[in-house]
Amino acid sequence: MAMKTVVIISGSGSNLQALIDRANEIGIEISGVISNREEAFGLQRAQRAGITTALVDHRQFESRETFDAALSETIDGMQAQLVILAGFMRILTPEFTRRYEGRMLNIHPSLLPKYRGLHTHRRALEAGDEWHGATVHFVTEELDGGATIIQAPVAVSSADSEETLAAKVHAVEHRIYPLAAQWFAEGRLRLEQGVAYLDNAPLPVEGYQYHD
Numbered sequence: 001m002a003m004k005t006v007v008i009i010s011g012s013g014s015n016l017q018a019l020i021d022r023a024n025e026i027g028i029e030i031s032g033v034i035s036n037r038e039e040a041f042g043l044q045r046a047q048r049a050g051i052t053t054a055l056v057d058h059r060q061f062e063s064r065e066t067f068d069a070a071l072s073e074t075i076d077g078m079q080a081q082l083v084i085l086a087g088f089m090r091i092l093t094p095e096f097t098r099r100y101e102g103r104m105l106n107i108h109p110s111l112l113p114k115y116r117g118l119h120t121h122r123r124a125l126e127a128g129d130e131w132h133g134a135t136v137h138f139v140t141e142e143l144d145g146g147a148t149i150i151q152a153p154v155a156v157s158s159a160d161s162e163e164t165l166a167a168k169v170h171a172v173e174h175r176i177y178p179l180a181a182q183w184f185a186e187g188r189l190r191l192e193q194g195v196a197y198l199d200n201a202p203l204p205v206e207g208y209q210y211h212d
């Protein structure tokens with residue numbers, strides 16, 4: 001039985017597309033896609049794939065709490081067993097993250113714990129880092145601070161701009177996010193007392209190191 005999954009986006013949705021393309025193979029059924037932005041291209045990707053979409057526009061709400069309450073009603077209406085943040089750009093309240101703790105994943109464009117928050121490609125370039133990358137982690141109340149599941153490194157070249165580096169990071173994101181979702185759907189991945197386990201063994205704090 002495929003695991004019912006809701007994907008939450010704010011923008012282009014290329015990670016959503018990677019999940020749509022491999023949903024059957026990895027054992028998920030995307031029962032809905034939710035965006036906080038009407039113009040998010042990911043909504044069109046979902047519609048094209050015949051997936052139910054919903055718009056929950058944060059600007060229509062007075063507070064983060066009321067926005068998050070509407071978001072959870074929408075998620076729960078889609079009967080999600082797994083919640084996937086894919087380029088979702090709003091910080092979530094502790095009440096919301098507690099409700100989905102252990103079954104909500106995020107992909108973040110850096111090698112966490114480096115560069116939590118925004119503008120990660122620019123920050124890695126400005127620091128002169130040799131390595132950058134992407135991290136899939138469980139979402140907890142601490143922003144980009146939940147247990148790491150998979151990390152994929154990307155070599156930075158001196159010729160890289162923010163755009164070229166972002167493109168390289170995207171390419172690895174599209175490989176590691178479906179893999180993490182597959183592990184979860186197969187019941188191999190869990191969060192227990194802040195630690196991520198794969199096949200009953202604790203993952204290292206830096207997560208499973210992905211390479212081709």
Ligand code: NHR
Pocket residue numbers: 085088089090091092093094097106107108109116117118138139140141142143144145146
């Ligand atoms: N919420 C919690 N509690 N914990 C996490 O780990 C979360 C989260 C919400 C989103 C994604 C995250 C990322 O991968 C994520 C992880 C948005 C911001 C942000 O500053 C930071 C990190 C992430 C997402 N957002 C601004 C805000 O005020 C708005 C920016 C905008 O709208 O463009 O919410 O990077």
Ligand code: GAR
Pocket residue numbers: 009010011012013014015016042086087088089107108109117134169170173
């Ligand atoms: C991805 O690179 C993802 O890691 C990042 O936004 C991009 C979304 O691309 N996420 C964040 O910055 C979360 N704050 P996509 O919409 O094409 O999947």
